[in-house]
Amino acid sequence: MFGVMILTPPQIYMERVNHGQYFGSFFNWYPHYFDGIYLDIGGSGNFAFVGLHLWYLLVLLVFSFITLPLFIRKKPSVSKDLKPLHLIVLTIPLMIVSVFVDVVNLGGWDISFYLVIFLYGYFLFTKASFKSMVQRLLPKTIVLSFLTTLFFVYGFMTGMPAADNGSSILLAAVKALSCWSWLLVIFALADKKLSFSNKWLKYGSQASMPFYVIHQPVIVTLGFLIAEVDWSISVKLVFLLSLAFFIIIGFYHFIISRIPFIRILFGMKGKWKERMYHKPNVKI
Template sequence: MMKRQYDLDWIRVFATLAVFLYHCSMFFNPFPWHVKNNQLDSGSILVFSLFIGAWIMPIFFAVSGISVTYALKNRPVTAFFKERLIRLGVPLVFGVFILTPHQIFLERIANRQFNGSFLDFLPHYFDGIYLDFGGTGNFAFFGLHLWYLLVLLVFSFLTIPIFKKIPISGRFSLVHLWLLPFILFASGLFKTQGLGGWDLVFYLIVFIYGYYYFSSEAFKNNLQATIKIHMTLALISSAVYIVWFMKAYPQPGSVEEIIFFAVRTINCWSLLLGIFFLADKYLSFTNRFLKYASEASMPFYVLHQPVIVLLGFFIRDLSWPIPVKLIFLISISFILIMIGYHFVVRRLSLLRFLFGMKAARRKNKAQATYSLHK
């Protein structure tokens, strides 16, 4: 049995919270999104969006790759596939048919692409494939923000033959810390589908690296020896990337765009290493909060965007200042999500299943009696 890395649980929890804040910022920044505020911010909110967007989805795929290492150690491949279908496939399907239609409806209403009630819109939800913001298709087969679950499910099935054929060697030399950025940069030559700021090939490489190398104890040792370099690169590349983006985004196909992508890649990689180092150093422990938050992370992820879009739609045209709307959107959305999770989702077996949670543990009668008289 492999020793559980609690730092990975902390990373997953904080990354889920970061995604929540990122999508709240999408309501205000200049990037296209489902519903936008009547005033946009190209200052501090945009800076926040750029910084979080640089690493947030890659860290999810890196941690997911590490998690596969543990999953395959503790169960056969058939059980792994079954677990993936239940933990990822079920909430994905639930999200596509239950949590996504109203988001598309609100987007169409906000962009004046549809007139009528939500019930009037429902039959049109299957009209065409939804491909991007403001498009004409309505059926979002990937569940909008739940695309991560779909891609992770596909990656899990595609890579199992590789993982089983090429075992983990347990070796991790310093060369891997410098090799991956070049591989990730080279992945820019392959254009498949961009999601969450990066291409699918980029995510696949990070996922595979997570399985083979980030799970190695030698990785932590080598990272500790070179962390000052990576943290310095993280600070410099973050500043260069954000300022360059805000001042003059390079023309597509230009040499400047290639250099810009190299800066982004270095920024993402160095930030990932910094996060892994800090989590290993300060968060290698567990407590009651982590146990609760770890279990809540998947339902929270599934629920957060549907709530943000709905709440944002109703406040988008109000005359409130942006800071007031931002505080309102973050606080009320968080409260609604947590109330829904704590008092409804986690207490009902069917909803636990639909949100990809494990069945609730039940004390046997003897344990219950002992607890009662203790």
Template sequence: MDVNKTVRQYDLDWIRVIATIGVFLYHCSMFFNPFPWHVKNNTIDTSGILVFSLFVGVWIMPIFFAISGMNTIHSLTKRSTFTFLKERFIRLGIPLVFGVFILSPPQVFIERITNHQFSGTFLQFLPTYFDGLYLDIGGNGNFAFSGLHLWYLLVLLVFSIVALPIFKLLPQVKKFSGFHFLLLPFILFLSGVINTLGLGGWDLVFYFIIFIYGYYFFSSATFKPALKSNYKKLVVIAIITSVIYIVWFMIGLPVAGSIQDYLFYGVKVIACWSWLCVIFSLAAKYLAFSNRFLTYSSEASMPFYVLHQPIIVFIGFLIHDLSWPILYKMIFLILSSFSIIMLIYHFVIRKINILRILFGLKGNYR
């Protein structure tokens, strides 16, 4: 493998930090938009907040899987296969299990009582947590085996195991050419015919392809130069397809299986692909550096991700029936949730070894 690939790419760290904030804001928006969620505000927004949700939802989880694929090649370059898998089980599996048994029950409880599916206290609810599998919001099962928002950790762990034989067999991409800007999104579009399990706006197969792309294509030394030469075109395409997707969605979704439905999906795929390329291009140009803030926030990103949704759901539950205007609630939800998460991380999680491990960090804090 190219030794240059072992060099730390700070732009990827910045993207991960920014994307983590993006997920936080996206889940705050879920409290107000029309989509099903664990707890909803008493007044729903179908304008600005919905537009934000649609825009961010197109690319936010795909970029996590793209970065994960890119980081995988760096990890396998420096580690044996056994060490790589061991680290993945520790850094992903332990926070996932912690989330399933500690962080998920309060969220499911809040969902059940706000939807009038359960009446009683949290302690009375706990024995019912293992009654059936939690498969979707508003369902009947309570056991959130995927950790709710932590499904990303579960899926990434599975992808890391399943993809290893593929990574060992297929050769690395030597040159990322303009042809790939057409071929790769086309393959993503074709994946739409396979329906397995939809999570975060996309199917698992779509995420797996993005993960593979991160390893083989986005990690190529010629990827960023190719982005630079096509940047202006990608920005225009990203903006146009995003506008079409959002307007089309708000006017009304096409009938499933119709030609319009395939066109709608194609627009969404192109918007996702274009924004991934634009984000990687901007980060390579402006964020190829490190500082104290990046060092701190890069380590904080995993605990922040694990902790953010339970806090948002809890704060949302406290204010969902208040008669405040949406704008006031939104500001309060964002500021209070962010402050609580960061206070818990800074003064508690990062200083206690067992908590560091439970939240996906290495131990031995000094």
């Protein structure tokens, strides 16, 4: 709600000004934020109920409510071993939803695709047998990832086949296979090379959610301010990335992380709860 009501309206306002759809001040425009539903760039509706880039958090919240009864009744099986054949079978539901299901497309995938991955994460990614298996198959999944990616990029660059065409079905299936194989590669490499911690990783782990929440408003605002400046694109890019990074980190370090109420708004635990989690034999 904080993102929808506070972080999103300035971005919609800047879009309207940039497209010549509004010429007044932000505060005069704000009541118009509730005029119609925002569906696409340059459209007529303003109210972005998904929070623009924060749609991912809304999807996770909905998924959590939907799957909670299932997760309560059925716990992940620890004893059952997984075999390479299981990984192949697991690609089938991903291909099916990628090819045949069209509910809501967000971030390049239908929402049903994310739900399948969400379920896989709960039932599979915590299993010791799954970890050991993806480690053994790492060389093969790396090769598969690159091959499927090259195939998909070639199909994309040469023009996406028309919908319901045999080629489009093949390309959608390859896209799903590429996603799944890359997830296995990333999981295996991270589990093998990144299973450690230090003060920088702990700091980055806490900062990751606030960084995600605030990155787009900062980038869009800076981009809006320098859009008409007579600089080259490369200079604008370096300026935008550098200044945005320091603004986001500075805002996190000096404001978000230090004020309990602000911490909660940006997805962090309150300081009291964080201290309790670090105490032994204390249950929250």
